[in-house]
Amino acid sequence: MSSDEDVVKKMANLIRAGAQMLQESCPLCRTPLVRLKSGEIICPKCERRVYIVKDELEEKGLITKLTIQSIEETITMKLGELNRVLKETTDLDEMYDVLRVLIAMLEAVERIRKISR
DSSP, X not given: OOHHHHHHHHHHHHHXXXXXXXXXXXXXXXXXXXXXXXXXXXXXXXXXXXXXXXXHHHHHHHHXXXXXXXXXXXXXXXXXXXXXXXXXXXXXXXXXXXHXXXXXXXXXXXXXXXXXX
16 A cells, blocks of 8 residues: 555545645645544654644744743653752752752743743
8 A cells, every 4th residue: 555545534534524625734744634523733644743824923922832842842851850869969068059950940830831821
């Protein structure tokens, strides 16, 4: 079976599941985009999330939103790394330093979530 046939079958399955095919196409492969029930827009061929931006202001807002999400993901990853350090250390000074950074990162995540609402 060819790749095009696979994409058509995938699109048909998505539409049967309640997705909506859009007029817009993927900027990478030119396959028609699909809006899932969740509102997320994807390319069934590239299997990537796609954002449709109508104007420059909306584009700046989207870039800001994605940047904030990326920062939160990075902080969350770093929290895991600091947690491992905290578990392994027996040095009280190191524990204190790690806890200070953990608290600062948790406060940053809390602020990010407030901004995102």
